Every structure is written in C-alpha cells, then in structure tokens.
Amino acid sequence: MYEARSITKTYASVPALSEVSFTAVPGEVHALLGMNGAGKSTLVKILVGVEQPSTGTLVLDDEELVLGSARQAGEHGIAVVAQDLNVFEHLSVQANLFVMREPRRAGFIDQAIMRERSRRVLERVGLDLDPRTLLGGLSTGDRQRVAIARALLFDPRVLVLDEPTSALQARETEQLLELIRGLRDSGTAIVYVSHFLQEVFSVADRVTVLRDGRTVVPGVPAASTTLAETVQAMAGDAAAGVAVVTDPASPGDRSARSLEARDLGLIGAFDHVSFRASGGEVLGIAGLEGSGARELLQSIFGARPADAGTAVLDGDVEVGRTMNASVRRGVAYVPPDRQRSGVMLDSSIVDNIVQVRVATLGRGGLLLTRRALARRAEQRIRQLGIKVDQAGDRLRVLSGGNQQKVMLGKWLEADATVFLLDDPTAAVDVHARADIHAVLRGLAASGAVVVIASSDTDELIEVCDRIGVMYQGRLCAMVENAGLTTPALLEAVNTGVMPDVVTKGKVNA
Structure with a gap:
C-alpha cells in the first residue's frame, strides 16, 4: 500500500496543498479528481518524486519513503504516465520504451531482447507495430499508448495515470480502460487522474476530490456517490x-x-x-x-x-x-500549444507581431522599412500591455502570458x-x-x-x-x-x- 499522509506543499508561502492524504491500495483504481488549480498535479508530482512535500510523509508498505526524483520512485515500483507524455519523436518506439534503461549483454545493448520485450508490452496496450518504427510517425493516440507501455515495461506496483485517455478515440479509450481493469485485477495499485468523469465511474473503485488544495471527498467508494455529487464537490458552492x-x-x-x-x-x-x-x-x-x-x-x-x-x-x-x-x-486561429505552432520563439517580438501581415498577406512588406514595422509592433505592445524590455528581444524571454498576448497582437496587426x-x-x-x-x-x-x-x-x-x-x-x-x-x-x-x-x-x- 502506498500512502501520502498529511501532505502540505507551498510555493513562495502560497499553499498548493494543505494537509492532503491519499492512499493507493493494491488491486484498486483510486481516482483523483478536481478542477484546474485544485492541486491534483502537485499531488501527482509528489507521489512520483518530481516534487517533495513541504510537510507530510510518503509511506510504502509501512516504511517511510523519501523520493528525490521520478527515477528513484521507479526503483521502488512507482511509475507514472504524465499528461505531457515526455516522449522523443525522433527516436524509435523501442528506444522510447527503454530510454536510459537498455538491457545489455557483455557490455553491449541487447537489441534482440529489446525488440521481444517491446512487442510484448506494445501488445498489452493494443499496438501492433514494428518496435523500430519512428515514434514521430505515429498518431497522437498511439504515442499516448507508447508512453503507457513504457510505464508497464517493468511491471510497476503503483501506476499513476495522469489524463491517460486525453488523446484517444472511443475504441482506444475502451481498450485502455479494459487494460486498467486487468492491471487492477492482477494486484497493481492504480492512481487515475482524469476530467472524463463517465470514464472515471466506469473504472474507479474509490474517488478523492480536491478543491483549492484541500480534500473535500476523502477516498469514498465510487459506488457510494454519483457523477452529479462529484461535480458539485469539485465546483463547490x-x-x-x-x-x-x-x-x-x-x-x-x-x-x-x-x-x-x-x-x-x-x-x-x-x-x-x-x-x-x-x-x-x-x-x-x-x-x-x-x-x-x-x-x-x-x-x-x-x-x-x-x-x-x-x-x-x-x-x-x-x-x-x-x-x-x-x-x-x-479569420485568425490561436492554437492551444503556442510554443509548437503559434509563435516563433527564437525570432524577435517584432517579427512575431508582423509575420502574418507581411509574410502571408503581403501588406506593406515592400514599402515599410524595418523601422516602420518595429513602430507598428510597438503600438501593439502598448495596446495589449505586453511586458518587454525591447521589442527586438527574442520572444523566448517573455512569460507565457506575454507570449500569448504577442500571438493575439499578430492577428490584430493582420486586421483579423x-x-x-x-x-x-x-x-x-x-x-x-x-x-x-x-x-x-x-x-x-x-x-x-x-x-x-x-x-x-x-x-x-x-x-x-x-x-x-x-x-x-x-x-x-x-x-x-x-x-x-x-x-x-x-x-x-x-x-x-x-x-x-x-x-x-x-x-x-
């Protein structure tokens, strides 16, 4: 049994968690629920060693556990599939499964063993493909399943799943839920974090709800509550x-x-x-x-x-x-992942703001000087209250909120x-x-x-x-x-x- 006892976590004196307790029991799926900002992610990071609690303890099979990293948690049989996946698109599926854990024979990586173990674990998550396939060529859903397979590779005692079905289609989701039920029945303790409440109630044995960093529903049997009651607990008044x-x-x-x-x-x-x-x-x-x-x-x-x-x-x-x-x-479109598809991080703030106007629409590109374009960008910076030192700075140096304002600025400059x-x-x-x-x-x-x-x-x-x-x-x-x-x-x-x-x-x- 894996326990978090009276966990408190503060950041610069601001509490993210206050006296939160949570238990993962072998042979159970324990759902961890809450709205954005409730403290779920902080608790997950503590459970898997990415963060350390300010006060409180972690206990595994009645022994206090001090975790300094996710790798150390893995050595104790605690595995996580994070929401951001943390996979490497330029590597093969097989390399992603074994990254930093490659089996060796006589000092050399044993490719044959890697392929065989890769095939077995990929089959468990419903993937029929050559392990040597480049990960970047897979769909988002298949990449999610590769991340889950990586967590299963060494048969964890505790498996933490953070939004595991977020990128899956209905058929893939049901396959994953069936896999989770099988893992539970084989004795794995599963922590399940999800916004999909119907899925939660189809697979969870217990439910904990956090709100504003505190426990409001403390690990009750899922059969004893309803989706509507859970929504009310998450949202509060x-x-x-x-x-x-x-x-x-x-x-x-x-x-x-x-x-x-x-x-x-x-x-x-x-x-x-x-x-x-x-x-x-x-x-x-x-x-x-x-x-x-x-x-x-x-x-x-x-x-x-x-x-x-x-x-x-x-x-x-x-x-x-x-x-x-x-x-x-x-028509303007602002994507959810600005750093991958919305802005140019290594270009200047000026270039980001004027890029659509000049490059796509061709408005004034031959007539406006760099100085004139900079003046236009500076007008948008003032209009949107973007906090910058110099408009010629790289976009990368700005905060996430200011980067998002720059993305809005480029569409305003394009007269959207x-x-x-x-x-x-x-x-x-x-x-x-x-x-x-x-x-x-x-x-x-x-x-x-x-x-x-x-x-x-x-x-x-x-x-x-x-x-x-x-x-x-x-x-x-x-x-x-x-x-x-x-x-x-x-x-x-x-x-x-x-x-x-x-x-x-x-x-x-």
Missing part, C-alpha cells in the same frame, strides 16, 4: 459559478461580421454541427479532450478541412478550405475580424488571464466574431455570452450564459445532457 460577464456588448453592437457553421462534419472528430456566432458576442464551445471542440475550430480555420458541410462569413463567403484563404478573409481561440489562457498566470479576457471582450465589443473552445468551464462562464457544448462529436446544447453555473456546465460536458435547471436555447439535442 454552485452560486460561485453564476456567470457575470462584465461590459457585455449590447444587442445593438452585434453587427459587423457573422460566422456560421452549416452541418459541418469531419470524419472521426465531429458530425452535423451547426451554429451562428455574431460580432459583438463571445461564443464559447465547451468540451473535453476528444469531444470534437478543438477539431471544430481547426476545421473552420482550414487546418483540417471539413468533409461535409460549410463554414461561411457574413452569410455567403465560404471559409475553411485552406488556412491561407481563411487568413485573407480575416474573426478570432478562433483554443484554450487561450492555458499555462498563463491569473493576471495575464484577466488581461486576455479583457482583450477578447474588447474585440467582441468592436464587432469582431470571437469563438473560444475550452475544457475550462470556469473560463467560459467568466467570459462568454453564449456557450455550446460538444460531446462525442456532436453539438448537444447551446445556451445563454445568464444564470449558467459551473456544476451545470461540468455535468453537460461529461454527459452530453444539460441539466433541467438550464432550459434556454437547446440545439441539436
């Missing part, structure tokens, strides 16, 4: 979730542009999605990973063109066939009037989050179309006028935000059904 959208655009401001999705479909992602977003409002699309919300924005932008239906601007201008065509029609944003405040601090929300509301008030896809229900309720819910590839509801609560929206994204207390504006239900 329902009254705290009532939406208050500050400085909303008045109905008279909803003029300028409009964006319509007309029966849009993308094979394997979503089907028959229709909605209309008007300038002057912020429209939210709520949905968990795999719901189709993310792919919907990518499709409208042209990053993943739809297989069926159309997306149109102002009633008759089609968009979504190619990214360049969408950009030329004033339709903004599609996927988790726009992911990994930014609370002050940058407030600044970005203010920018988005200001864009809407000026007549721009603003559509936000997010799994963060608090963010959507805080900033949006209307919210649609994506569930298993369908837009199952569209409601006005007034009076919508966090528990109600959480229940909807997890079940596809909006609670009866919310009665306005259902679509595609």
Whole structure:
C-alpha cells in the first residue's frame, strides 16, 4: 500500500496543498479528481518524486519513503504516465520504451531482447507495430499508448495515470480502460487522474476530490456517490459559478461580421454541427479532450478541412478550405500549444507581431522599412500591455502570458475580424488571464466574431455570452450564459445532457 499522509506543499508561502492524504491500495483504481488549480498535479508530482512535500510523509508498505526524483520512485515500483507524455519523436518506439534503461549483454545493448520485450508490452496496450518504427510517425493516440507501455515495461506496483485517455478515440479509450481493469485485477495499485468523469465511474473503485488544495471527498467508494455529487464537490458552492460577464456588448453592437457553421462534419472528430456566432458576442464551445471542440475550430480555420458541410462569413463567403484563404478573409486561429505552432520563439517580438501581415498577406512588406514595422509592433505592445524590455528581444524571454498576448497582437496587426481561440489562457498566470479576457471582450465589443473552445468551464462562464457544448462529436446544447453555473456546465460536458435547471436555447439535442 502506498500512502501520502498529511501532505502540505507551498510555493513562495502560497499553499498548493494543505494537509492532503491519499492512499493507493493494491488491486484498486483510486481516482483523483478536481478542477484546474485544485492541486491534483502537485499531488501527482509528489507521489512520483518530481516534487517533495513541504510537510507530510510518503509511506510504502509501512516504511517511510523519501523520493528525490521520478527515477528513484521507479526503483521502488512507482511509475507514472504524465499528461505531457515526455516522449522523443525522433527516436524509435523501442528506444522510447527503454530510454536510459537498455538491457545489455557483455557490455553491449541487447537489441534482440529489446525488440521481444517491446512487442510484448506494445501488445498489452493494443499496438501492433514494428518496435523500430519512428515514434514521430505515429498518431497522437498511439504515442499516448507508447508512453503507457513504457510505464508497464517493468511491471510497476503503483501506476499513476495522469489524463491517460486525453488523446484517444472511443475504441482506444475502451481498450485502455479494459487494460486498467486487468492491471487492477492482477494486484497493481492504480492512481487515475482524469476530467472524463463517465470514464472515471466506469473504472474507479474509490474517488478523492480536491478543491483549492484541500480534500473535500476523502477516498469514498465510487459506488457510494454519483457523477452529479462529484461535480458539485469539485465546483463547490454552485452560486460561485453564476456567470457575470462584465461590459457585455449590447444587442445593438452585434453587427459587423457573422460566422456560421452549416452541418459541418469531419470524419472521426465531429458530425452535423451547426451554429451562428455574431460580432459583438463571445461564443464559447465547451468540451473535453476528444469531444470534437478543438477539431471544430481547426476545421473552420482550414487546418483540417471539413468533409461535409460549410463554414461561411457574413452569410455567403465560404471559409475553411485552406488556412491561407481563411487568413485573407480575416479569420485568425490561436492554437492551444503556442510554443509548437503559434509563435516563433527564437525570432524577435517584432517579427512575431508582423509575420502574418507581411509574410502571408503581403501588406506593406515592400514599402515599410524595418523601422516602420518595429513602430507598428510597438503600438501593439502598448495596446495589449505586453511586458518587454525591447521589442527586438527574442520572444523566448517573455512569460507565457506575454507570449500569448504577442500571438493575439499578430492577428490584430493582420486586421483579423474573426478570432478562433483554443484554450487561450492555458499555462498563463491569473493576471495575464484577466488581461486576455479583457482583450477578447474588447474585440467582441468592436464587432469582431470571437469563438473560444475550452475544457475550462470556469473560463467560459467568466467570459462568454453564449456557450455550446460538444460531446462525442456532436453539438448537444447551446445556451445563454445568464444564470449558467459551473456544476451545470461540468455535468453537460461529461454527459452530453444539460441539466433541467438550464432550459434556454437547446440545439441539436
């Protein structure tokens, strides 16, 4: 049995966890739940040796354990599959499985043993492929399963799974859940962290809920509670979730542009999605990973063109066939992973802000000097309150929140009037989050179309006028935000059904 006893963790005197206890028992799946910022990630890092508690102890089979690293945890039979996977795309699947743990014979790496053990463990997670295959050529879901296989390679006693199904399709998810049940039945202690509550209740034996760094549900049997009760425990007082959208655009401001999705479909992602977003409002699309919300924005932008239906601007201008065509029609897309696909970290702040205007749209590129372009960028820096030393500095030196503001700045510089944003405040601090929300509301008030896809229900309720819910590839509801609560929206994204207390504006239900 693996126990965390009265764990407290503080960062610069700010408590992330306060007196939290948690137990992983052989032959059980113990779900660790909570909303963003509840303390789940901090507790997981402590359980696997990445972080050390400020106070409290870890105990394995009645012996106190002091862990200085994840490697040390692994030596005690504690393995983790982290949400960010930590895999190496330029290496083979086999090399990823055995990284820093290669078996040797007479001082040389034993490739034959590696291939045989790789095949066996890959088969356990439902992957039929040559272990020598380059990992970078696999789908996101298959890479996730390789990460899980790596954790299983040395038969851990305790297996911590942090959002293990976040990138998997329905069939792959059920395969993984079946694997987890088999591991549990063989005596493995499993810690299961997930936002997908229906999956949690299909596999968990016990449930612990954290809120604001404290335990609010202490390892109760899963059969003794319900999904709705768990949502309430995660969210706290329902009254705290009532939406208050500050400085909303008045109905008279909803003029300028409009964006319509007309029966849009993308094979394997979503089907028959229709909605209309008007300038002057912020429209939210709520949905968990795999719901189709993310792919919907990518499709409208042209990053993943739809297989069926159309997306149109102002009633008759089609968009979504190619990214360049969408950009030329004033459509902007802000991806969730800015560092991989949204910005150029090793280029200057100036170059990042003017890149779309000059490189894609060709506006002023031959007429404007570098000095003139720098002046334009500096105007955006002042407008968005971006904290920089010099506009010529590399983007890499900025904080995550300021990098996100730069990405918004490049689209403002490109004169975009339709903004599609996927988790726009992911990994930014609370002050940058407030600044970005203010920018988005200001864009809407000026007549721009603003559509936000997010799994963060608090963010959507805080900033949006209307919210649609994506569930298993369908837009199952569209409601006005007034009076919508966090528990109600959480229940909807997890079940596809909006609670009866919310009665306005259902679509595609």
